[in-house]
Amino acid sequence: MPKRFVSIWFRYLLTDREAIRQKSLRQLPVAFTEPDHGRLLVTAMNSNAEQCGVKPGMTAADARVIAPGIQLFETKAGRNIKLLKGLAEWCLRYTPLVMVDAPDGLLLDVTGCTHLKGGETEFLKDMVGRLRALGYTIRPGMADTIGCAWAVARCVESGLIVPPGGQRNALMPLPPACLRLGVDLLIKLNELGFYQVRSFIYLPKSDLKRRFGASIILRLYQALGQEAEFLLPLKEPVPYSERIALLEPIRTREVIETTVHALIDTLCKRLYGEGLGLRSAVLTYLRIDGKSGQLSIGTNHPSQRTDHVFKLFALQFDQVAPGLGIEIFILDATKTEPASDQQNVLWNGKPAADSEEVAELLDNVGARVGKDQIHRYLPQEHHWPERAAENTTNLTQMPECAWPEDHIRPVQLLEPPEPIEAMALTPDYAPRQFVYRHERHIIVNADGPERISHEWWIEDGGYRDYYVAEDEEGMRYWLFGTPNDLPGQTRRWFIHGYFP
Amino acid sequence: MTATKKEIITKLRQDLLGWEGFRPVPPEERQSFGLGAIESAFPNQMFPTGALHEFISTRPEFTAAIGGFIAGIMQTLLEKGGVCVWVSYTRRIYPPALKRFGVNPDRIIFIDVTREKDVLWVTEEALKCHGIAAVICETRLLSFMESRRLQLAIEQSQVTGFILRKDVKHLNTTACAARWTVRPLRSKLRAGMPGVGFPRWQVELLKVRNGQPGSWTLEWKNNAFLHSETEHIVKPDTQRRYA
Numbered sequence: 232m233p234k235r236f237v238s239i240w241f242r243y244l245l246t247d248r249e250a251i252r253q254k255s256l257r258q259l260p261v262a263f264t265e266p267d268h269g270r271l272l273v274t275a276m277n278s279n280a281e282q283c284g285v286k287p288g289m290t291a292a293d294a295r296v297i298a299p300g301i302q303l304f305e306t307k308a309g310r311n312i313k314l315l316k317g318l319a320e321w322c323l324r325y326t327p328l329v330m331v332d333a334p335d336g337l338l339l340d341v342t343g344c345t346h347l348k349g350g351e352t353e354f355l356k357d358m359v360g361r362l363r364a365l366g367y368t369i370r371p372g373m374a375d376t377i378g379c380a381w382a383v384a385r386c387v388e389s390g391l392i393v394p395p396g397g398q399r400n401a402l403m404p405l406p407p408a409c410l411r412l413g414v415d416l417l418i419k420l421n422e423l424g425f426y427q428v429r430s431f432i433y434l435p436k437s438d439l440k441r442r443f444g445a446s447i448i449l450r451l452y453q454a455l456g457q458e459a460e461f462l463l464p465l466k467e468p469v470p471y472s473e474r475i476a477l478l479e480p481i482r483t484r485e486v487i488e489t490t491v492h493a494l495i496d497t498l499c500k501r502l503y504g505e506g507l508g509l510r511s512a513v514l515t516y517l518r519i520d521g522k523s524g525q526l527s528i529g530t531n532h533p534s535q536r537t538d539h540v541f542k543l544f545a546l547q548f549d550q551v552a553p554g555l556g557i558e559i560f561i562l563d564a565t566k567t568e569p570a571s572d573q574q575n576v577l578w579n580g581k582p583a584a585d586s587e588e589v590a591e592l593l594d595n596v597g598a599r600v601g602k603d604q605i606h607r608y609l610p611q612e613h614h615w616p617e618r619a620a621e622n623t624t625n626l627t628q629m630p631e632c633a634w635p636e637d638h639i640r641p642v643q644l645l646e647p648p649e650p651i652e653a654m655a656l657t658p659d660y661a662p663r664q665f666v667y668r669h670e671r672h673i674i675v676n677a678d679g680p681e682r683i684s685h686e687w688w689i690e691d692g693g694y695r696d697y698y699v700a701e702d703e704e705g706m707r708y709w710l711f712g713t714p715n716d717l718p719g720q721t722r723r724w725f726i727h728g729y730f731p
Numbered sequence: 732m733t734a735t736k737k738e739i740i741t742k743l744r745q746d747l748l749g750w751e752g753f754r755p756v757p758p759e760e761r762q763s764f765g766l767g768a769i770e771s772a773f774p775n776q777m778f779p780t781g782a783l784h785e786f787i788s789t790r791p792e793f794t795a796a797i798g799g800f801i802a803g804i805m806q807t808l809l810e811k812g813g814v815c816v817w818v819s820y821t822r823r824i825y826p827p828a829l830k831r832f833g834v835n836p837d838r839i840i841f842i843d844v845t846r847e848k849d850v851l852w853v854t855e856e857a858l859k860c861h862g863i864a865a866v867i868c869e870t871r872l873l874s875f876m877e878s879r880r881l882q883l884a885i886e887q888s889q890v891t892g893f894i895l896r897k898d899v900k901h902l903n904t905t906a907c908a909a910r911w912t913v914r915p916l917r918s919k920l921r922a923g924m925p926g927v928g929f930p931r932w933q934v935e936l937l938k939v940r941n942g943q944p945g946s947w948t949l950e951w952k953n954n955a956f957l958h959s960e961t962e963h964i965v966k967p968d969t970q971r972r973y974a
Contacts, residue, residue, distance in 0.1 A: 587862075588860050588861055588862040589814055589840075589860065589862045589863060591860075592816075592856060592857060592859075592860040592862075592863070593840070595856055596842055596853050596856060596857070599849065599852065599853070600842065600844045600845065600846075600849050600853060601845070604842060604843050604844060604845065605840060605841070605842050606840075606841055606843075607837055607839065607840055607841065608826040608827075608836050608837060608839075608841070609837055610827065610836075610837070616825075619827050620825075620826045620827050620836065626840070629837075630837050634827060634830040634835065634836060634837075635827065635830070636830055636831065639828075639831060640825060640827050640828040640831070641795065641825055641828055642795045642796075642798040642799050642802075642824060642825060642828045642829070643791060643794060643795040643798065643823045643824060643825065644823055644824075644825035644828075645823065646823070675917070676917075676918065676920070676925070676926060676927045676928075677926070677927065678925075678926040678927045699926075699927045700927075701917060701918060701927045703917075704915075704917075705914075705915045705916040705917035705918070705931070706792040706915055707792075707795075707915060707918075707927060707930075708792075728795075728823075728825060729791055729792050729794070729795035730795060730799075730915075730927075730930065731795045731796045731797075731798060731799025731800070731915065731930045731932070731951070
């Protein structure tokens with residue numbers, strides 16, 4: 232399929248942006264400056280300044296003289312790229328393949344997109360009109376190749392749309408600067424009298440290469456379409472993506488819900504047809520004022536059920552700010568996995584339908600309270616109580632060892648252990664009584680000690696002597712004492728849990 | 732004449748139970764939880780699954796005892812497969828300890844919410860889900876309306892719900908099928924034996940819908956509930972119906 236590309240030249244990118252911020256700047260000459268060897272040099276200016284004769288590379292002092300009342304701003308490095316990225320995202324409404332063309336342009340692959348706006352002319356008109364409404368002056372060019380679109384956008388006054396296959400004719404009258412060549416090479420071509428492309432386009436390839444280097448051949452052939460050139464899209468195109476462009480911008484919740492439901496339904500049907508299920512998806516909405524927003528969801532198992540996916544998005548609809556209205560919804564399935572009808576992964580011995588239901592429940596809960604709040608515990612071969620169970624968010628992992636049953640453990644564990652004031656008759660025996668939170672407990676029965684040591688290969692430290700203690704009222708506690716076998720050590724007591 | 736009247740009254744009673752959501756269970760589906768005499772306190776002489784049970788705890792020691800008691804019941808519920816969901820706001824449960832009550836801790840999904848008000852939302856969502864064996868919700872507050880919502884969710888899905896109310900300052904009316912308290916008791920040892928014995932609790936049914944409240948002493952021994960000698964005392968004055 233023949234490709235069609237659009238190159239957009241933001242002629243006054245930085246100054247336009249400044250004028251959007253401050254409306255008063257539109258009537259004034261504006262320029263951006265950059266310090267260089269103790270002087271300020273002009274790097275960019277708007278059309279008013281240009282008409283006065285301000286040029287890039289001029290010193291700020293000269294600019295002030297020839298354009299009285301000129302407003303000077305400091306250039307920030309990387310500002311243009313940042314702006315272009317924002318604009319590239321805005322352009323995703325026209326095509327999914329957009330690339331930032333530094334320093335002052337964008338490249339769009341519009342193959343198969345123009346008919347949506349009613350033809351190529353209307354497509355460009357729409358684009359120029361909308362960007363002008365935002366406050367940007369642009370020059371677009373459309374052609375079969377990136378190079379030709381670039382050339383047309385920057386060097387032609389009329390005839391911005393090059394008909395398919397018309398690159399050669401379009402390039403003929405243009406200056407060599409339209410070929411994206413280096414400055415040295417352009418000076419050389421100019422000195423030799425090559426003022427137009429037509430003056431050297433028919434020269435033998437070997438001669439051109441010998442005189443001007445390989446780059447001129449590459450650029451020329453790229454523009455003519457004889458050499459391949461690729462566009463590196465800003466966003467990796469998602470294979471499963473659906474979009475709805477609305478005739479009228481919508482604002483109310485009901486309409487947004489209906490639209491999103493229809494969009495999800497389309498995608499889910501497509502996935503179902505290919506035996507795939509959704510694992511994560513991103514819903515992007517573009518507003519008429521150029522702003523956009525995103526909602527993203529994830530599922531625990533591949534899902535193709537419209538209602539389920541919709542429910543996950545519906546939990547986040549409160550975050551949607553429609554502003555003056557939303558005109559485009561884009562739904563990208565960022566991760567898909569083969570979905571089988573037999574989805575018995577969670578726990579064995581359960582009907583398949585059940586595990587799917589549980590997974591859907593966990594999706595819902597995860598969307599509201601956060602996925603990291605849902606977890607399970609798996610046994611670990613450690614005696615140290617805090618390490619005996621591993622916290623995992625993986626819901627399908629099976630335990631690698633059995634849960635220990637040889638020692639009894641408290642149902643309620645205090646983390647961290649809380650200090651108590653305890654009194655023991657003999658150093659190596661359970662305390663007779665202890666005070667915890669201003670309450671005195673007299674111990675009548677006790678089991679222990681169970682000595683648990685720190686695992687030296689994980690963490691340095693002493694051991695704990697654990698006792699199961701029962702007080703007069705029948706309450707059972709898990710107490711431990713710190714080491715006391717070295718001279719100078721006194722045993723401190725802690726409460727670590729409650730037994731049932 | 733009197734015989735027919737009695738028949739009519741029994742039949743009406745049965746009908747009333749049916750309308751209140753207690754379905755007569757065929758004998759082959761009857762599931763014993765090993766609770767013995769406690770089960771006879773409930774309508775149809777069986778522990779109601781697919782209902783909401785409220786446990787009142789005023790001290791952390793009681794919460795531990797309730798945790799053990801619920802785990803003992805969960806053992807039977809999980810026999811048929813399925814998973815259990817444990818929803819809480821500030822949780823102290825120590826999963827490895829549940830193994831002693833016959834529950835594999837890896838079969839439980841813990842959902843620890845960061846906002847207290849999300850606890851009941853998550854509980855309701857979980858109770859709506861058919862594939863779940865039991866839902867345990869640790870919360871402090873439960874109004875009548877909230878409990879009614881949970882009960883309605885249960886009536887659709889027949890999931891068993893346990894509401895563990897910690898740090899309760901005053902008791903309010905709820906739509907739960909039963910209200911329990913479990914207090915730890917001093918364990919019993921053979922004379923002259925040192926140490927601490929098996930977990931022993933005073934289990935009290937404060938309110939039962941269409942049943943007989945009462946108080947029992949239970950022990951957890953060899954993976955089963957065991958009734959202790961203390962005979963169960965039915966308090967006729969605490970018989971109350973509520974819904």
